[in-house]
Amino acid sequence: MMTGNILLLLGVLQTLPISQALYEDQIGKFDWHQQYVGKITDMFWDQSFNAGKRVLVSSERHVLASVHSHNGSLAWRKVLEDGPRGRIDKTLHSGNLLVTLTGGGRFVRKWNAGSGLADWEVSLPGSKSGRADLVQCGRDLLAVMIQDAVYGLDPRSGRQKWSVALPQSNQVVYTHLFTSGTNLFVIGQSLGQQVTRVTVDMEGVVRSTESVKAPWLSESTQCEVTNGGVLICYRSEDQSLQTLTLTDGQVFKSTSLQILGLEPSEEVSMETVRKVEEPLIFLRTAKNHMALLELTNDGVKLKKDLPSICAAQVVSLDDKSMLFTLERIPGELKMKVYDLETGSEMADLYQTITYLPQHGYPQRIEVLMFKKRDLRLGCRFAILSEDYSMQMVLKAERDGSPGKIAWRREEALAYVLSVEMIDLPVSENQAKYEDEFGSHKDDIATMFMKRFKTQISQLKTYIQQQLQKLQGHRHHHHDTEAMAESGSDDDDEDLTRDEFNLNKLIVLVTGAGKVFGVRSTNGHIEWEHFFPELAPFDGNNQQKLLLFVQRTTAHFPNPPQCTVVGKHKGTGNGFLFSFNPISGEPVDTPPTGQVLNYRITQTSMLGELDDHFLRGILLMDPDNQIHVFPGKCLSVLKKTFGSQYMFVADRETGFIKGYRTVPNQGKFLMENVWTVNLQKKQQTITQVVGKRPLEQVHSQGRVLGDRSVLYRYLNPNLVVVVTEGEFIEQSQRGGVFNTINLYLLDSVTGHMVFHCSHKRAKGPITVVHSENWVVYNYFNQKSRRLEMAVLELYEGKEQSNSTAFSSFSSPRQPLVLRQSYIMPLFISTMATTVTEKGITSKQIIFALKLGGLLALPKALLDPRRPLVPTQETMEEGTIPYIPELPVNAEAIINYNQSLYNVQGIHTSPAGLESTSLVLSYGLDLYFTRVQPSKMFDVLKEDFDYFFISAVLLGMFVVTIATQKLSARRALSRAWK
Amino acid sequence: MADDEFEGGSRTLVLEHSFDSGLNPSFTKKGMVVLKSVKGNRAFFSSVAPLTSDELEKLKMLAKKNDIYRLRLQTGSGSSGEDYVTTYTPACGIMSSNLSDHVWIQFDQTGEVMGISLETATSQCVNGDNFSIQDWNTSVEVTQTLLGPSPDTQSYIEKLKREEQERAKGQTEDKRSFLAKYWMYIVPVVLIMMLSGGGDQQGGGGGGGGGQ
Numbered sequence A: 001m002m003t004g005n006i007l008l009l010l011g012v013l014q015t016l017p018i019s020q021a022l023y024e025d026q027i028g029k030f031d032w033h034q035q036y037v038g039k040i041t042d043m044f045w046d047q048s049f050n051a052g053k054r055v056l057v058s059s060e061r062h063v064l065a066s067v068h069s070h071n072g073s074l075a076w077r078k079v080l081e082d083g084p085r086g087r088i089d090k091t092l093h094s095g096n097l098l099v100t101l102t103g104g105g106r107f108v109r110k111w112n113a114g115s116g117l118a119d120w121e122v123s124l125p126g127s128k129s130g131r132a133d134l135v136q137c138g139r140d141l142l143a144v145m146i147q148d149a150v151y152g153l154d155p156r157s158g159r160q161k162w163s164v165a166l167p168q169s170n171q172v173v174y175t176h177l178f179t180s181g182t183n184l185f186v187i188g189q190s191l192g193q194q195v196t197r198v199t200v201d202m203e204g205v206v207r208s209t210e211s212v213k214a215p216w217l218s219e220s221t222q223c224e225v226t227n228g229g230v231l232i233c234y235r236s237e238d239q240s241l242q243t244l245t246l247t248d249g250q251v252f253k254s255t256s257l258q259i260l261g262l263e264p265s266e267e268v269s270m271e272t273v274r275k276v277e278e279p280l281i282f283l284r285t286a287k288n289h290m291a292l293l294e295l296t297n298d299g300v301k302l303k304k305d306l307p308s309i310c311a312a313q314v315v316s317l318d319d320k321s322m323l324f325t326l327e328r329i330p331g332e333l334k335m336k337v338y339d340l341e342t343g344s345e346m347a348d349l350y351q352t353i354t355y356l357p358q359h360g361y362p363q364r365i366e367v368l369m370f371k372k373r374d375l376r377l378g379c380r381f382a383i384l385s386e387d388y389s390m391q392m393v394l395k396a397e398r399d400g401s402p403g404k405i406a407w408r409r410e411e412a413l414a415y416v417l418s419v420e421m422i423d424l425p426v427s428e429n430q431a432k433y434e435d436e437f438g439s440h441k442d443d444i445a446t447m448f449m450k451r452f453k454t455q456i457s458q459l460k461t462y463i464q465q466q467l468q469k470l471q472g473h474r475h476h477h478h479d480t481e482a483m484a485e486s487g488s489d490d491d492d493e494d495l496t497r498d499e500f501n502l503n504k505l506i507v508l509v510t511g512a513g514k515v516f517g518v519r520s521t522n523g524h525i526e527w528e529h530f531f532p533e534l535a536p537f538d539g540n541n542q543q544k545l546l547l548f549v550q551r552t553t554a555h556f557p558n559p560p561q562c563t564v565v566g567k568h569k570g571t572g573n574g575f576l577f578s579f580n581p582i583s584g585e586p587v588d589t590p591p592t593g594q595v596l597n598y599r600i601t602q603t604s605m606l607g608e609l610d611d612h613f614l615r616g617i618l619l620m621d622p623d624n625q626i627h628v629f630p631g632k633c634l635s636v637l638k639k640t641f642g643s644q645y646m647f648v649a650d651r652e653t654g655f656i657k658g659y660r661t662v663p664n665q666g667k668f669l670m671e672n673v674w675t676v677n678l679q680k681k682q683q684t685i686t687q688v689v690g691k692r693p694l695e696q697v698h699s700q701g702r703v704l705g706d707r708s709v710l711y712r713y714l715n716p717n718l719v720v721v722v723t724e725g726e727f728i729e730q731s732q733r734g735g736v737f738n739t740i741n742l743y744l745l746d747s748v749t750g751h752m753v754f755h756c757s758h759k760r761a762k763g764p765i766t767v768v769h770s771e772n773w774v775v776y777n778y779f780n781q782k783s784r785r786l787e788m789a790v791l792e793l794y795e796g797k798e799q800s801n802s803t804a805f806s807s808f809s810s811p812r813q814p815l816v817l818r819q820s821y822i823m824p825l826f827i828s829t830m831a832t833t834v835t836e837k838g839i840t841s842k843q844i845i846f847a848l849k850l851g852g853l854l855a856l857p858k859a860l861l862d863p864r865r866p867l868v869p870t871q872e873t874m875e876e877g878t879i880p881y882i883p884e885l886p887v888n889a890e891a892i893i894n895y896n897q898s899l900y901n902v903q904g905i906h907t908s909p910a911g912l913e914s915t916s917l918v919l920s921y922g923l924d925l926y927f928t929r930v931q932p933s934k935m936f937d938v939l940k941e942d943f944d945y946f947f948i949s950a951v952l953l954g955m956f957v958v959t960i961a962t963q964k965l966s967a968r969r970a971l972s973r974a975w976k
Numbered sequence B: 001m002a003d004d005e006f007e008g009g010s011r012t013l014v015l016e017h018s019f020d021s022g023l024n025p026s027f028t029k030k031g032m033v034v035l036k037s038v039k040g041n042r043a044f045f046s047s048v049a050p051l052t053s054d055e056l057e058k059l060k061m062l063a064k065k066n067d068i069y070r071l072r073l074q075t076g077s078g079s080s081g082e083d084y085v086t087t088y089t090p091a092c093g094i095m096s097s098n099l100s101d102h103v104w105i106q107f108d109q110t111g112e113v114m115g116i117s118l119e120t121a122t123s124q125c126v127n128g129d130n131f132s133i134q135d136w137n138t139s140v141e142v143t144q145t146l147l148g149p150s151p152d153t154q155s156y157i158e159k160l161k162r163e164e165q166e167r168a169k170g171q172t173e174d175k176r177s178f179l180a181k182y183w184m185y186i187v188p189v190v191l192i193m194m195l196s197g198g199g200d201q202q203g204g205g206g207g208g209g210g211g212q
Helices: A002-015 A411-415 A428-438 A444-471 A480-486 A631-643 A871-876 A945-975 B053-064 B091-096 B153-172 B178-210
Strands: A032-035 A040-045 A054-059 A063-068 A074-079 A088-094 A097-102 A107-111 A118-123 A133-137 A141-146 A149-153 A160-165 A173-180 A183-190 A194-201 A206-213 A222-226 A230-235 A240-245 A253-256 A269-272 A280-286 A289-296 A299-307 A309-317 A320-329 A332-339 A351-354 A362-371 A377-385 A389-393 A405-410 A416-423 A504-510 A514-519 A525-530 A537-539 A542-544 A546-551 A561-568 A574-579 A602-609 A615-620 A625-629 A645-649 A655-664 A667-677 A683-689 A701-703 A709-712 A718-728 A736-746 A752-759 A767-770 A773-780 A785-796 A815-823 A827-832 A843-848 A853-857 A902-909 A916-922 A924-930 B011-018 B028-035 B042-047 B068-074 B084-090 B100-107 B113-120 B137-144
Touching: A040 A088, A040 A362, A040 A377, A054 A088, A088 A133, A097 A133, A133 A173, A141 A173, A173 A222, A183 A222, A222 A269, A222 A280, A230 A269, A240 A299, A253 A299, A289 A309, A299 A309, A309 A362, A309 A377, A320 A362, A320 A377, A389 A411, A405 A411, A411 A416, A411 A504, A411 A514, A416 A542, A416 A546, A416 A561, A416 A902, A416 A916, A504 A916, A537 A561, A546 A602, A546 A615, A561 A615, A602 A631, A602 A645, A615 A631, A615 A645, A625 A631, A631 A655, A667 B068, A683 A767, A718 A767, A718 A773, A736 A773, A736 A785, A736 B113, A752 A785, A752 B100, A752 B113, A767 A827, A773 A827, A827 A902, A843 A902, A843 A916, A853 A924, B028 B137, B053 B068, B053 B091, B068 B091, B068 B113, B084 B091, B091 B113
Parallel strands: B084 B113, B100 B137
Antiparallel strands: A032 A924, A040 A054, A054 A063, A063 A074, A088 A097, A097 A107, A107 A118, A133 A141, A141 A149, A149 A160, A173 A183, A183 A194, A194 A206, A222 A230, A230 A240, A240 A253, A269 A280, A280 A289, A289 A299, A309 A320, A320 A332, A332 A351, A362 A377, A377 A389, A389 A405, A416 A504, A504 A514, A514 A525, A537 A542, A546 A561, A561 A574, A602 A615, A615 A625, A625 A667, A645 A655, A655 A667, A667 B084, A667 B113, A683 A718, A701 A709, A709 A785, A718 A736, A736 A752, A767 A773, A773 A785, A785 A815, A827 A843, A843 A853, A902 A916, A916 A924, B011 B028, B011 B068, B028 B042, B042 B137, B068 B084, B100 B113
8 A cells, every 4th residue: 555655656746747947058049038127217327437338227116227338238237125115216326326215215225336236225214205315415425314304324334424303394294305515405395385494514413494485385386406506396286487595595486487488288397407507407398398497596597498309408528518409300319419608509419310200209318428539529328218218329420321229228118018929920832822722712723823823932932942051041240220220120030930830929018008019039029119198007006908819810811910908198088009910010090099089998809700800899988888899890799799798897886797788779788787796895806817718628527536527617707806805803802804805706697606715814816717727826914924725616527518608507506626725935926828729737837026937737736636645536646735835946937037026927829739938027028938748749859860760661671571581481381 | 603693583685576678677576585594505585476477478578589587686775776786597598497596695704795696497498478387486595705725734734743653653663674675665666767768759759740
């Protein structure tokens, strides 16, 4: 018995493909990794020993990084803490000093700009209001302001020199810290009342506290402090600027925009000028209108109106101040430079730069001025654009040809919200074959001609290929300049399908409003579109942009088609963009996207394809009316409306409502047919997870140890609804605990198939819902650990309907097997692998907070794992129950390529049944492929073809020889 | 626990149904559901009245138009119209199963109604022109939110302890040679190595057809 146990245990462990590590030479062969920093908020040219060679950036995704200026690669990158603790309040860079203030004044860190290592870190109490500021005062003092105090730190060691409490810190919100001469000024605001100015000297002694009346201060008032010590506030209510000189001003001086001759608009913002001593500030009234203002004792003076300018900067070199301006004209950027003193244009610095329209307007430039060897002025500059991209111009224009973008970083890729992997189209020749079968009208003669032509062209390409082989490989020049000009950095082969359909085109939809087509082979961008007005749907802190595949590549000659569904930024109405995912060309919608005249409350896809294999999208508006996109699919809805159901989960009320489609006066309306009340008083709906549409499930059941079959409950309409809430413990100790509830709902009938709750458990919860199982994780507050629960649904030993599933006639209470496991590591998200036919066993991929992607076989998360293995369970092949899930280093599929802030993992089938493609997105993009059951359908690379053919040949020879021999023997026997 | 029982020993819920089609159907009382305890999974249904001939005609019309028969249940205090949970089933299913239906009511752990659903024996459509049964045969079943699974560390530790004890017992009396003691470990390892070696080649041969 014991022996049997061990034998079977070993057998089970052997069949489990837990390890699937790479060989060293396979690194980067099937996978690629792209690191991003997110939307850049601050940018400085490195002034330490790498002066001019690197750009230091900090981003809203809590990243501090150094970017090589020659190619845009990261010299180093520091990803700070998640959540509000890691938010960068201020980055300060001057000379060798690089200091960040993060987490609302909680941490001050000094970094080594060259290596990215932290020199010192100081922890401060932090600010309740979240406002904090940091300034450098001379060489020996860093001053940090948090809500109720100012601290003086030694920039060399971080040692605290002094601290001073700020007066009335419970009434006044301190917002700005400024240094001028030998004094520090702290500016506090009391809405509707006054501005408080606290003067502190360099020794940390409060010199004076004054308040200046400012009854106009409101939530929407923006204030900045300029060099020269002037506080300037913009009031959007009456479009006026209020200025106050910090050193001696007693009252605010008001100047209205109209007096300055500027057109007021909704989106006025201010950008401070730091590189010169004069009190100057930029005022932006539109995306392409700026103005340079000078602040004097009498108020605001217009220094220079900059109409049609979208980005500007004042730079000084050798006591000479220059104003750099960028203007966008179709296809190009015009850079003009003015001498700030005289106001005249410096013609020798004028240049034009090729600029692609898909980056929107440039928003900021950061210029580095230098003197060339011939003492002429030169400059290089980085441009930040509306689409979150960062671009670098190194070389000035020469010989009349426009200047070029040396490189660009598409930081929008750190905001991916939706992913689809699209099959590449078949090659031209194969397409011609398909064409032959596609049309039914041709007679025999034309069909013969077509076939003949196709075969001739095949022969031609074959000969061409052979000739090319003889000539040797053409050399590809990777010219960076050509790259920028063409807008695409690929000159490798066309987008055609490979033998095993492993290479795909990945469509990425980002929260920045940018849509990308990316090659899965190397991660290069094939095409991109930018929609400044596209915004994600926003609910419960979850951003969503929907991406629908309306037609796949399989329906030649009809091109594939995808559609992005989002929200229009200004009006909140629906926003659609439909395109061919391979070429990126718009289809059915204008190239700038289509704004609908209604809001979208729910979307779904039609169950049937139209005559051209297009799957329509159903859009539901707040009046429960149904719209079909594109309009030509309406005929499909007319035929199939009886089977179109939708449901809407309302987070505000806790109700989930199911709808069916009914025709009404030529339109289609959604009629509420079922309602579920999830008791908003106690809990909030946080997740609604359906299955992947058109999921392939190979096996209908599971063979048990006694050779009977347990049939799976495969309900395609099943959705998992997760709610989180709090409950009050009624025991003697009392206290408030979190609770999570899970509901499995049939979205057609509204039947609650299963519901369970976890007490003393907390989110965030990730749900993986596939086939007949649900895996979810939660934090157990009692045991203080992460747990992974699995539910598996079975119909039982008999199947209700083996051909089709109907929600109306299916068993209402399937068998729900459930078990829970301890997850030893914290995860940020998880996903399951999918394969072409669903035969390959599944893996679950966890994105660990540590940076790894851990792939575990689904067999480890099986509720049928027995505590005590018996003969029968061993026959079934279940692993004995161990509460903790195993984590071994070989199951980390991204080896040492750590991934930070993973937001999601997308998996997609490849043409090979054994292989599943994985893309993890978040701050980084990482693409790889996994083989959950190893490569059972491909010969190994080291397969011995020679040996096999030799054996075959040998057998053949032996067969013939023995045949001869036996014939001779039979003959001789017959003679006897 | 206090949550599972109701004041007065039982709780009554009013079940309403509708034979109307259209966006604003009107509901009439179908019957009462009497619950003793949510835990018991059983509830009793008392019908108010058999189907009137008017309702029967409406039901036949619904079935003919392939429309739906609706049910609803009041939740909470019932002060606003939003406080209903509703469900439906194809009307012809009701007729083909001879007015026998099965109602599920789902409760949460505090005893609030979350959802309701309706099941008929069959959802196939039959010709209902000479249908004349008027008595409902309704049964009600109740489910309550269960406690989710949690890792079973306790019994696993017990199992480990038991195994350790057994091993300790075994060790005291074992004085055999190395091979005699560990043959059961060695044989399977050798076997598996042999099998897996053979398996690879078999797999290779099989895949040869699609070869690269």
